[in-house]
Amino acid sequence: MSESNNLIISTKGLTKSYDGKPVLNSLDLKVPKNSIFGFLGPNGAGKTTTIKLILGLIQPTGGSCEVFGMDAFNNSVDIRHRTGYLAQDPRYYEHMTARETLRFTARFFFKGPKKEVESRIEETLEMAGLDDKADRPIKGFSGGERQRLGIAQAQINNPDLLILDEPAASLDPMGRRDVLGLMKKMQSETTIFYSTHILDDVQRVSDMVAILNKGNLVAQAPIEELLGSKENAVYNLVIKGDATNVSSLLLQQPWVSSVNAVSPNGYTTLTVSVSDDSKAERNILKVAMADENIVIVEYGRKKYELEDVFMKMVEG
Numbered sequence: 001m002s003e004s005n006n007l008i009i010s011t012k013g014l015t016k017s018y019d020g021k022p023v024l025n026s027l028d029l030k031v032p033k034n035s036i037f038g039f040l041g042p043n044g045a046g047k048t049t050t051i052k053l054i055l056g057l058i059q060p061t062g063g064s065c066e067v068f069g070m071d072a073f074n075n076s077v078d079i080r081h082r083t084g085y086l087a088q089d090p091r092y093y094e095h096m097t098a099r100e101t102l103r104f105t106a107r108f109f110f111k112g113p114k115k116e117v118e119s120r121i122e123e124t125l126e127m128a129g130l131d132d133k134a135d136r137p138i139k140g141f142s143g144g145e146r147q148r149l150g151i152a153q154a155q156i157n158n159p160d161l162l163i164l165d166e167p168a169a170s171l172d173p174m175g176r177r178d179v180l181g182l183m184k185k186m187q188s189e190t191t192i193f194y195s196t197h198i199l200d201d202v203q204r205v206s207d208m209v210a211i212l213n214k215g216n217l218v219a220q221a222p223i224e225e226l227l228g229s230k231e232n233a234v235y236n237l238v239i240k241g242d243a244t245n246v247s248s249l250l251l252q253q254p255w256v257s258s259v260n261a262v263s264p265n266g267y268t269t270l271t272v273s274v275s276d277d278s279k280a281e282r283n284i285l286k287v288a289m290a291d292e293n294i295v296i297v298e299y300g301r302k303k304y305e306l307e308d309v310f311m312k313m314v315e316g
């Protein structure tokens with residue numbers, strides 16, 4: 001059973017086709033307990049389809065999908081009791097207050113005496129940072145407050161798994177910061193699987209990342225591993241003087257795969273991609289300094305941004 005392996009979600013060869021046309025191809029996802037798992041992909045990649053399969057709302061065409069060690073489609077009711085879900089564009093009864101909305105949700109998903117329900121609602125409002133707005137109608141809520149209310153709703157019954165479909169997509173930077181902060185706060189209590197196409201958010205909050213492109217999983221790894229890849233490292237050198245000679249010296253090295261030069265204001269920035277990072281680390285400055293007519297004003301190993309990794313993988 002996957003849950004005994006500390007995996008909350010585990011799919012094997014998971015496939016979904018519509019009218020014979022594959023939307024998801026043989027997906028192997030492994031979502032560890034208490035991770036914030038960023039499920040990343042461009043529009044139409046198949047993220048929402050995957051979420052529907054995990055929630056047991058649609059049946060796979062092939063392969064398997066287990067949640068808490070149970071088959072997602074055949075045990076969807078049991079799984080839903082332990083899972084909170086925030087849809088991409090949550091809708092509310094606008095005249096209701098946040099507290100009334102949570103009370104309404106709790107009627108379906110939270111079992112217990114009235115006093116306990118009310119204290120859970122209070123606790124949830126506080127955690128979502130909505131306690132001071134609890135008794136205002138939702139129609140005046142900002143985008144960020146709406147999303148936080150959606151997350152509050154999804155976790156009213158202390159779920160073991162929270163599935164959030166694009167929780168921060170429509171928000172301004174402050175709204176996004178608040179939603180990401182809330183996700184981080186909940187991590188010790190639950191496992192969060194969320195879809196997004198915002199790379200920056202994934203980099204800020206996730207510990208595991210999977211990248212989906214056109215229905216295919218192109219990467220799945222802890223975020224540091226994805227960003228700290230030792231292959232294909234990139235170095236930056238900022239040079240004062242004519243950098244032409246340095247560029248060609250670098251290009252002659254077998255461990256240099258490309259050199260890109262940009263000269264905006266008398267300085268030249270060389271972006272040097274290397275195929276062997278340990279050789280580059282030892283030699284790159286020595287090679288550049290062989291040209292005595294230039295001055296190296298900056299030198300550094302470029303830290304990969306998720307955007308670089310994503311673009312490389314998605315563009316194949």
Ligand SMILES: Nc1ncnc2c1ncn2[C@@H]1O[C@H](COP(=O)(O)OP(=O)(O)OP(=O)(O)O)[C@@H](O)[C@H]1O
Pocket residue numbers: 018023041042043044045046047048049050197
């Ligand atoms: N019921 C359906 N019938 C036919 N095709 C479908 C159906 N549902 C989804 N698709 C197709 O599957 C593909 C993946 O859609 P999905 O909604 O899973 O992508 P997504 O990654 O969530 O994209 P977005 O970020 O735009 O929401 C799309 O090409 C979509 O048109």
